[in-house]
Amino acid sequence: MMDFKSAIAELIVGALRAAFDAEPLTAAEIAAALEVPPDTAMGDYAFPCFRLSKALRKSPMMISDALAGSVSADYLSKVESVKGYLNFFVDRATYAEKVLAAARSESYGSDNSGAGKTVVLDYSSINIAKRFHIGHLSTTMIGNSLYRLHKFFGYNAVGVNHLGDWGTQFGKMIAAYKRWGDHDAVVAGGVDEMVKLYVRFNTEAKENPALNDEGRAWFKKIEDGDEEALEIFNWFKSVTLKDAERVYDMLGVKFDSYAGESFYNDKMQPIVDSLREKGLLKEDQGAQIVDLEPYGMPPALILRSDGATLYITRDLAAAKYRKDTYDFDKCLYVVAYQQDLHFKQLFKVLELMGYDWAKNCEHVAFGMVSYEGQTLSTREGRIVYLEDLLNTSIEKARAIIDVKSPDLENKDEVAKQVGVGAVVFFALYNNRIKDIDFYWDRALNFDGETGPYVMYTHARCCSVLAKAGACDAAPDFAALSDPMAQDVVRLIGQFPEVAKNALNRSEPSMITRFSVDLAQAYNKFYYENKIMVDEPGVRAARLLLTRVTRDLLARSLDLIGVAAPERM
Ligand code: ARG
Numbered sequence: 001m002m003d004f005k006s007a008i009a010e011l012i013v014g015a016l017r018a019a020f021d022a023e024p025l026t027a028a029e030i031a032a033a034l035e036v037p038p039d040t041a042m043g044d045y046a047f048p049c050f051r052l053s054k055a056l057r058k059s060p061m062m063i064s065d066a067l068a069g070s071v072s073a074d075y076l077s078k079v080e081s082v083k084g085y086l087n088f089f090v091d092r093a094t095y096a097e098k099v100l101a102a103a104r105s106e107s108y109g110s111d112n113s114g115a116g117k118t119v120v121l122d123y124s125s126i127n128i129a130k131r132f133h134i135g136h137l138s139t140t141m142i143g144n145s146l147y148r149l150h151k152f153f154g155y156n157a158v159g160v161n162h163l164g165d166w167g168t169q170f171g172k173m174i175a176a177y178k179r180w181g182d183h184d185a186v187v188a189g190g191v192d193e194m195v196k197l198y199v200r201f202n203t204e205a206k207e208n209p210a211l212n213d214e215g216r217a218w219f220k221k222i223e224d225g226d227e228e229a230l231e232i233f234n235w236f237k238s239v240t241l242k243d244a245e246r247v248y249d250m251l252g253v254k255f256d257s258y259a260g261e262s263f264y265n266d267k268m269q270p271i272v273d274s275l276r277e278k279g280l281l282k283e284d285q286g287a288q289i290v291d292l293e294p295y296g297m298p299p300a301l302i303l304r305s306d307g308a309t310l311y312i313t314r315d316l317a318a319a320k321y322r323k324d325t326y327d328f329d330k331c332l333y334v335v336a337y338q339q340d341l342h343f344k345q346l347f348k349v350l351e352l353m354g355y356d357w358a359k360n361c362e363h364v365a366f367g368m369v370s371y372e373g374q375t376l377s378t379r380e381g382r383i384v385y386l387e388d389l390l391n392t393s394i395e396k397a398r399a400i401i402d403v404k405s406p407d408l409e410n411k412d413e414v415a416k417q418v419g420v421g422a423v424v425f426f427a428l429y430n431n432r433i434k435d436i437d438f439y440w441d442r443a444l445n446f447d448g449e450t451g452p453y454v455m456y457t458h459a460r461c462c463s464v465l466a467k468a469g470a471c472d473a474a475p476d477f478a479a480l481s482d483p484m485a486q487d488v489v490r491l492i493g494q495f496p497e498v499a500k501n502a503l504n505r506s507e508p509s510m511i512t513r514f515s516v517d518l519a520q521a522y523n524k525f526y527y528e529n530k531i532m533v534d535e536p537g538v539r540a541a542r543l544l545l546t547r548v549t550r551d552l553l554a555r556s557l558d559l560i561g562v563a564a565p566e567r568m
Contacts, residue, residue: 004044004045004075004090004095004098005031005034005045006027006031007073007075008031008034008045008047008071008076008088009027009028009030009031009034010027011071011072011073012027012030012047012067012071012086013025013026013027013030014070014071015067015070015071016052016067018070019066019067019070020056020066022055022056024052024055024056025051025052025055030047033047033048033051034046034047035047035048037087040486042082042085042087043078043080043087043088043089044088044089044090044095045087045088045090046085046086046087046088047064047085047086047088048060048084048085049061049063049064049067049084049085049086050084059084060083060084060085061081061083061084063084064081064082064083064084064085064086065081067081067086068080068081068086071086071088074091074094075090075091075094075095075098076088076089076090076091077089077090077091077092092478092480092481092486093477093478093480093481094477095486095489095493096477096480096481096485096486096489096541096545097475097477099489099490099492099493100475100477100489100492100544100545100548103492103493103495103548103551103552104544104547104548104551108495108496108551108552108555109152109495109496109498109499109552109555110152110153110154110496110499111153111496111500112153112154113153113154114150114153114154114155114156115154115155116154117154117155117156117329117330118155118156118157118158118326118327118328118329119150119155119156119157119158119328119329119330119331119332120158120160120322120326120328120330120331120332121143121146121147121150121157121158121159121160121331121332121334122143122160122162122331122332122333122334122335123139123140123142123143123144123146123147123159123160123161123332123334124136124139124140124143124161124248124253124255124334125139125160125161125162125163125164125260125335126161126163126164126240126244127163127164127165128163128164128165128170128236128237128240128260129169129170129173129191129194129195129198129236129240130164130191130195130240131191131192131195131243131383131385131387132243132244132247132385132386132387133376133378133383133384133385133386134369134371134376134384134385134386134389134438135336135368135369135376136386137369137386137423137427138334138336138366138367138369138427138432138436139334139335139336139366140248140251140253141251141253141424141427141428141508141560141561142334142364142366142427142428142432142506142508143159143332143334144159144251144252144253144561145428145508145511145559145560145561146332146334146364146503146506146508147159148558148559148560148561149499149502149503149508149511149559150503152499152559153499153503155329157256158256158257158322158326158328159254159255159256159257160255160256160257160258160259160322161255161257161258161260162259162260162261162318163237163258163259163260163261163262164260164261165237165260165261165262166260166261166262166265166314167219167261168215168216168219169198170218170219170222170233170236171215171216171217171218171219171220171221171222172198172201172202172205172211172212172215172218172219173194173197173198173201173236174215174218174219174221174222174229174232174233174236175201175211175214175215175217175218176197176198176200176201177194177197177232178218178232180197180200181197186235186239187239190239190240190242190243191239191240191243194236194239194240201215223265241258243387246387247386247387247390250387250390250416250420251390251420251424251561252561252563253561259318259321261311261314261318263318264314264317264318264321267317267320267321268309268313268314268316268317270317271313271316271317271320272288272302272303272313274353275288275290275302275349275353278352278353278354280349280352280353281302282299284299285305286305287301287302287303287304287305288301288302288303289301289302290302290349290352292345292348292349295348297341297344297345297348298341298345300312300345300346300348300349302316311342312342312345312346312349315342315346316346316349316350319331319346319350319355319358319361320355323355323357328357328360329360330360330361330362331360331361331362332361332362332364332506333361333362333363333364334364334366334506335363335364335365336365336366336367336368337365337366337367337433338368339363339365340363340365343361343363344363346361347361347363362506364432364506365432365433366432366433367432367433367434367435367436368435368436369427369435369436369437369438370435370436370437370438371384371437371438372437372438372439372440373437373439389423389438390419390420390423391419393419393420393422393423393440393443393444394415394416394418394419394420395415395419396419396440396444397414397415397416397418397419397422397444397452398411398412398415398419400418400444400446400452401414401415401418401568404446405567405568408567408568409567413565414565414567414568417455417563417565417568418451418452418455418565418568420562420563421451421452421455421557421562421563422443422444422450422451422452423438423443423451424451424560424561424562425443425450425451425454425512425560425562426438426442426443426450426451428508428509428511428512428560429449429509429512429513430509431507431509432506432507432508432509449516451557451562453516453519454515454516454519454553454556454557454562455557455562455563455564455565455568456568457519457522457523457549457553458519458550458553458554458557458564458565458566459565459566459567459568460523460526461522461546461547461549461550461553462550462566462567463566463567464526464531464543464546465543465546465547465550467532468531468532468539468543471536471539471540471543472540473536473537473539473540474537474540475537475540475541475543475544476535476537476538476540476541477541479535479537479538479541479542480541480542480545482528482529484521484524484525484528484529485525485529485542485545487521487524487525488518488521488522488525488545488549489545491514491517491518491521492518492548492549492552494514495514495552498510498511498514499511499559502559508559508560511556511559511560512556512560514556515553515556515557515560518549518552518553518556519553522545522546522549522553525545529542531543531546
């Protein structure tokens, strides 16, 4: 798009030269200081002249008065000096024209700043032999959105599902399977059957503690690469992943790698050796730790006294492996804030090891999910499985569509898109660090700040455009000067900044919110303005606004991983 900020900054530089024969700030500095007034009555951009007072030894008022007369351009309708501010009013028609011209491009909003760079994203990272519950919704969808956002900006993105596939519980599970398990029952029951075996094991182990030794023995066998143990373990893994795959398919989420914790079994020794060589390892009651006291953190436990490795040991190996394999520019870990300390310790140890790329690792933390006002707890049996939640949502969406659009052809497909989209949208609506309370009436409301509302607005734009057919008249941009149209144009003009901020702050909710704002603004415009008017130029302008809105709504939904059906 025509960059109004830069253009205005150049004007100011010119005016400063003319009025004061001075260049106290560069154009870039002036552009950065330009503000967007909260109220458009104060203009579209404002320059606070106190920034020049010191250099020019004049009051802001004197400076803004002196400059106001000598800045003008065809795209500005007015320049005012008010209390030391220079206020710039962009000509409405020109503004609409420039914004819409830029926004018509496929890549609008992307500056391609990621070209030639690689980002590794660690997200979803589910645990083997556990069912996918809504606690893993945020990481999955925030990660998926950041993946898309990075690709949009030209990055090479690598999505990693860092599977939780390591731990003594897997030894117990094999022991239980060997005792009471049944191959066909596990095939039929999937993860649920494995969980049953595990629960039975723990119950019986209370009566018969010898079972625990059996479990430990099987875990040792996995570690030692025993053929039978590995075969069963890998089978458990594939059963879990098959269950998870159904959910990933529904959500449209993919990964480039499933290298989980067990993948690093043979990659931890070099890390331990290197920690030792660098003098970072300390013995503490038989265990090996890295002392982090100087940094105000508890020690990082690297090896237990029995020599067993820990979660952080595997993460150290994983980080090193990712750097060696992908040579990433950034590595993002989309993991709940409960693991804040873990990641602080992880990054600190990497830094102490002398890896300067540790600064490019970032923990993208997010809040907890509760359901209809209730916190979820596996121990107390209050679990909501993601697959069930999505299926219920699809059913509910279907019921609404049956009433609202009885004639829709592909109702099942649309119900799936709307049902899943509603859940995903809800999960990505608030700042990620906030806890989320999932309520059906808030997620599925077609008139609220919801996925269905934005999807519906997108479908509305599609239908306006389909009904209008071809229109070759040149748009009359003056027809977009009314406040409603201008609100839509202004939002469209903000999209590049919104997308950039969402990327830099790893905050998909900025895109989600943007889509709601744009949908609301468009709907206001739509109710106030007839689109299919007789004047071809006016009609063309309103249709163009509709088309760009449709494309940006689709783009926004795509960036957060929500479908955009054309009819619903
Ligand atoms: N599996 C872990 C969990 O469910 C998350 C793993 C996150 N990734 C990592 N590299 N530590 O809590």
